[in-house]
Amino acid sequence: MSTPYHHGSLRDALVDAATQVVTETGSESLSLRALARRAGVSSGAPYRHFTDRDAVLCAVATNGFRRFDAALANTDEQSATLPPVERVEQLGVAYVRFAAEEPNLFRLMFGPLAPRVGVDAELDEVRRRAGAHLPRALTRAQAAGFGTDSSLEELVELAWALVHGVAALHLDGLAGSSDVAGAEQLARRVTGQLGRLMRSDK
Amino acid sequence: MSTPYHHGSLRDALVDAATQVVTETGSESLSLRALARRAGVSSGAPYRHFTDRDAVLCAVATNGFRRFDAALANTDEQSATLPPVERVEQLGVAYVRFAAEEPNLFRLMFGPLAPRVGVDAELDEVRRRAGAHLPRALTRAQAAGFGTDSSLEELVELAWALVHGVAALHLDGLAGSSDVAGAEQLARRVTGQLGRLMRSDK
DNA sequence: CGTTCAATGTAAGCGCCGCTTACACGAGTA
DNA sequence: TACTCGTGTAAGCGGCGCTTACATTGAACG
Structure with a gap:
């Protein structure tokens, strides 16, 4: 009792x-x-x-994507008054910061044993939402005339590879410093290069 | 008997x-x-x-880095007559190709449960060797006057984040197509952007 | 050539794991 | 009150990493 x-x-x-x-x-x-x-x-x-252990991990990953989405959405709101290219940069930094602050969660969300697409509808949905921020910001930037040398698809690919790459680099211990601040600075420099590229296309 | x-x-x-x-x-x-x-x-x-299971994985990862190093070295040789920026691009593509062809090996080599630095001297050595190709190619390019707007360190960071990012994107199933050819094409486009950036600095 | 001994194999067992099956409980409902 | 269905327990299967005690060997050495 x-x-x-x-x-x-x-x-x-x-x-x-x-x-x-x-x-x-x-x-x-x-x-x-x-x-x-x-x-x-x-x-x-x-x-x-x-049903099994993977289903639990799936639920955890879903939670993770929810927080990830919230972090990106919040960043996007905060930077609403900034120029569009700068907003892209901010978003990239936020992407990396999340990965650096929650490495284990991030690895589960994107790693190999990450619940595969199509298994869990809720996971798919929240993942899709989280993945929409970067393309949206890039669309805005192109609409303002930046980065128009490349197609939107190419630009998304490039930006995504960049930020995901910085995150992976940090998580895999290949970046110079291994703390969150170091990851953020690295992200700032790399996204700065992206911004430079886009602004030069104006 | x-x-x-x-x-x-x-x-x-x-x-x-x-x-x-x-x-x-x-x-x-x-x-x-x-x-x-x-x-x-x-x-x-x-x-x-x-001593334990991790030691076996360590040996496997060491083998993996040996093959990785060989693949990059071979690519670098093949492209010896090309312009330096193009050689950087080729190296990046080779990096991604290896990851796409041997995803499980690549994940072990760079992933979270990758044997950490300092545990195995042989692993450290071969990993260092494999990691030296990209900086070397970028040094050559800068010596030829390309990409000199940024410091070598920044350039290495950018290039590494790009190629590692493309590899991670592909491995995490976030790239458009999931076969080796698709990964290679994506790598070509992204490294092409890098090359464009470097050539514009001439 | 015979002994010895360190390297390398076996056998058995500990506690953990994921997962399944058969059964026990109890809250809501007819 | 009786039934049922969702949710818990108890017990067990096979597999795992790893350890300990013991067996077998090839090679070095007197």
């Missing part, structure tokens, strides 16, 4: 705990049994709410 | 088998027990040659 037979909100508790574990120690070390123990529940209980 | 008590070259056999497994199905699915079975040996035998 001290603890009721039914947990009440086991699913949420599991997702929260899983998010914490992934954030702190990476998705590799996530164990459903440990999650169940932490929630004070038997080792079979999680399987009432998730 | 059909099979001798001592394998004779177990270490090599394990590394070869491990390389194959990682290449085909990714490093996550590598099991020392399965490796031992494949080599016709008991499950404890591998521990005579490797």
Whole structure:
């Protein structure tokens, strides 16, 4: 009676705990049994709410993309008064900053064991939303006459490869400094080059 | 007597088998027990040659960097007669091509569970060698007067972020097409932009 | 040539894991 | 009140990384 037979909100508790574990120690070390123990529940209980371990990781990744989307949207709002090319740069910096601040989450979201497209509709949706910011900002910039030497598609490719590349470089420990500030400075320099390229097309 | 008590070259056999497994199905699915079975040996035998599972992955990654270095060196040789900026582009394409052709190996080499720097001297050495190609090509280009608007360090950062980014984009399934040819074309377009930037600095 | 010994194999076992199956509980409903 | 269905438990399967104690060997050495 001290603890009721039914947990009440086991699913949420599991997702929260899983998010914490992934954030702190990476998705590799996530164990459903440990999650169940932490929630004070038997080792079979999680399987009432998730088909398997990957489904839990999928839920964590979905949370991650939600936060990612929010971070980018917030940055875009903050920079509403800036020139369009500068807004692109800001967005790129925010992209890298998120990766640097939440490396384990970012790796889960984009890494190899990331839940593949088409498995989870909600994940697909939030991922799509998060991925729309950069193309939108680039469209605005082109509409203002910047970066028109290339097609929008090429520009998106270039910008995405750049920012994702800086994030990956940092996450893989190949960048000079390994702290968040270093990643941000690197992002600023690289996106600055992109901005320079776009402005020269005016 | 059909099979001798001592394998004779177990270490090599394990590394070869491990390389194959990682290449085909990714490093996550590598099991020392399965490796031992494949080599016709008991499950404890591998521990005579490797301290733990990570040490095996380390050996596989070392092999990977050797092949990576060879691929880049070969590309650099092939393009010896080309203009320096074009050689940079070729190198970038080769970088991406390797990642696209050996995604699982590439992920092990650069990914999160990649054996960290300082653990294995041989790995550090071969990784350093492989990483020297791009800076060298960029140095040559700058010596010829290209891309001199930026410092060498900045140029290296930019180029590395670009090619590593394209590779990561492709590996993470974010690029348009997911086959090797698509990755190569994407790499060509992106490195082309880099070349354009450098040539404009002449 | 015989001994010795370090390297390299085996066998067995520990605690962990993901996942499944059969059963127990209990809140909402007819 | 009785039933049912969602959600929990208990127990177990096979696989894993890794360790310990013991077996076998080839090669070095007196």
